[in-house]
Amino acid sequence: MALEIDPKKLLYFAAVIEQGSLNRAARQLSVSQPALSTSMDRLEAELGMQLLERGPKGIVATRKGDILYCHARLIREEIQLAERDLLNADDCRSESIRIGSLPSLASKIVPMALSKWRETHEGGHLEVVENAQVDLLTGLLRRDFDFVIGFTKVFDMLDGLRQRVLFRDTLRVIAGINHPLRELETLTWGDLVKYPWISPTSRRTHTVLDHIMRTMDAPLPQITVCGSVSLLKSLVAETEHLALLPAHAVREEVAEQRLYELPFFDPTLNRDIAVFFREGYVMDQPRKDLVACVTEVGMELCRDKKLDEVPA
Structure with a gap:
């Protein structure tokens, strides 16, 4: 049986869980406490299950409420991401470059590449996040990042993403x-x-x-x-x-x-190291330059020094 869930009530529900109080959540949401209480009652009635219970420390989620809260929080984050991306689309705004990187690459290659990139892009604003590959690519699909630097081998590609190998x-x-x-x-x-x-x-x-x-x-x-x-x-x-x-x-x-x-x-x-990006995503020049710096540094650091020492 399909459940009919009102997205707005989910946002209210998330606020109630995080605040632990209808009064505090109502103030945060700029709604009246009775209206918020009615909204939560209707959400439970529509789903046919108890989501909240009042305890000595305030309102807490039931087991099913905790499951719903995880999804409600993600929906709220998606709305916030959509708002950010729409605002960044305004030419009058300065957009940050957000990239994801494997920890093993963020320890040396990425910092050196960023330093090189700064030589020609002094005013650019950068955000770098280290994480496991599966989490980085999931974040890329959610538009958390402009692109991700990761590896291609022994990994199933996710739909909606493309890759370009940079170095090995x-x-x-x-x-x-x-x-x-x-x-x-x-x-x-x-x-x-x-x-x-x-x-x-x-x-x-x-x-x-x-x-x-x-x-x-x-x-x-x-x-x-x-x-x-x-x-x-x-x-x-x-x-x-x-x-x-x-x-x-x-x-x-x-x-x-x-x-x-x-x-x-x-x-x-x-392993092949690649840049991952969303299908249809077009990089501007600063982002292209940053990928080029990662490629240049990666190829230099991963070059087999022993081969260079063999006499011709």
Whole structure:
């Protein structure tokens, strides 16, 4: 049976949950308390379920009310995004450039690219968000970002998005200087997955390990999630955890012998880095220049230095 839900009542409902009081929510919404109370009664009647209950700490959501609140909040955010985009479409307004980036790229490539871009765009306003790829692309579809810098391999494209490959980087298996695996001359995935791993994003987005484990028909190893690449590096240095990071992201730590790059190579560790954008999206010159800077920096940092040292 289909439910008829009034979107306006959902916005009111979200405010009631967040304020925990009809009086406070009514003031925030600029409506009368009796009118808001009637609106909530009608919403419950229309859905045929209790959504709110009064407790000692004020009004709280029931289990079903909590489910509805999650969707009500998203609807409100979509309306706010639509308002922002419509206002930004006015030529008189200065629009921010909003990009999303994988944490492993935001640690070095993106900052260097932004610095290079600033040389010719001093007054441009930028917002950069680090997150897992699936969350970045979902945000891109919701118009949270102008474009996203991510990877293409072992990932199903979402409808409505397009991609353009910028450069290729290589993931390395990173360990602490005194890790037990340093004693092995030849390493296999079987050796590596015996140890716990650390990821800067959620377990569900560790696509390389997930792909390997499915190929081996084995469960994922223990994965600890930390909030940043810098924290990941510290944990790897002090424990027996392993991590996958691009070679460019750990070059300094390896050179200074604070981290160790295990001599393990696999084709699955090569990945194409691309810019993702919505279908039909047209970049202006500042955005094109920013993507060009990311490409230039990425190609330079990911260039195989060893090949340059081979005499002609």
